[in-house]
Amino acid sequence: MTLLVLLCATLLAVGATLAVVRAEKGPSMLDRAIALDVVVAVLVAAIALESAVTRSAVAVPILVVLSIVGFLSSVTIARFAAVEPAGEGRVLSRAEAAAAEAERHAREVADDEAEGRDGVDRAEGRDASGEES
Amino acid sequence: MDSHTWTTVADVAAGACLLGGSFLAFAAGVGVLRFPDLLARMHAATKPQTLGLVLVLAGLALRIRSAPAVWALVLVAIFQMATAPVAAHLVGRAGYRTGKVPSETLVVDELTADVRRAEAERLGRAGTPPVDPEGTGGA
The missing domain is CATH 1.10.287 (Helix Hairpins)
Structure with a gap:
């Protein structure tokens, strides 16, 4: 059981890290919005994993809230997406x-x-x- | 089959679900980093948002095994399935409008044809003869 939890946590951490790397590289704001959506999904999975390990339902309301408001960030960014000149979206x-x-x-x-x-x-x-x- | 056996089975199933969901999250990270353009990255990003989330929540439900928490988790899955397509639709539309979807990489591209036809109709109504650059005859 411990080994399984460690494996799941490692997979989630690596997935979130790769998504954050994409959010940094990005070429456009929309790529960053998608990468941060993935980070939110990984966050939900991590909270669910923690609840499953401890058998507690304390964090379930957090999951409900995240699933309701998680899409607002990318909707807002998509609303203000504009044509970016080449090289503009780089840090x-x-x-x-x-x-x-x-x-x-x-x-x-x-x-x-x-x-x-x-x-x-x-x-x-x-x-x-x-x-x- | 006593109750102890059933709780063991539920725990093993929960572990399998959690592992599957975590693997989908990892795959999404790899895909979002390595895929070449916006639509491919959107495709990779949807994996943990729907199937991965449902798997992880099923695993959590099999571990908690209490009715109120499980209903809340069903609510989480429903909300996520209702909101993820909204975000994906708007991001895809904004990507198309700002020229981040190269149309030569698409197998089926109905939107470009529709936009051209609408443009031609608009010009036709304004007095100039309608333009049909594809030669599709408005089909």
Whole structure:
């Protein structure tokens, strides 16, 4: 019995870990949503395994709640899914994030200087420069 | 067959169910990591969400063996089966709309044909002649 429980727990842990790796790699948000759905399913299975080992029904309400609300995250993400340019969905490395931040800062400084020069054209200038959303 | 035998049988069956459900969760992890595109990953992800969950809950029910808890577990299975397709439908639709489903990898692609036909009808109603790029004659 102990061996069986250990085997089940190992399978669940490896499955959840692989799904988390996919959530990190991801290329798009939808892939991440699916991977995290798998993590929720593994979580439900793990709670059920723990209840089965201890023969207690204490955690059953947690399973009910997880099965009701578990799908809301991927529905929400799917609602806001947009076309992502290639490479956009990647997690940036520390150096890349610093470079992007420096570029953004430089652009803001340039915008501020432009505003200082001709305050009249402020609205049009902001529109034309494609303000980062 | 006394009651002791029956509890042993129930425990063994519960162990088998739990092992099967855990294996499906593991298989889903492997599939989600290794499959090449969005729809294949969705296919892998559904395994622990329905069959795997039902197996694990059956194992838990065989271990607990008390009526109120078992009814709650039936409720869990029903809710999961009612909500998982909603999420899958919306994720698949969003994936199609944002171009993450390459249509050359599909064996059957009814949605693209439907979208083209609807577009052609819309253009036809607007005054321009209807376009039928597939040459299917609206079939």
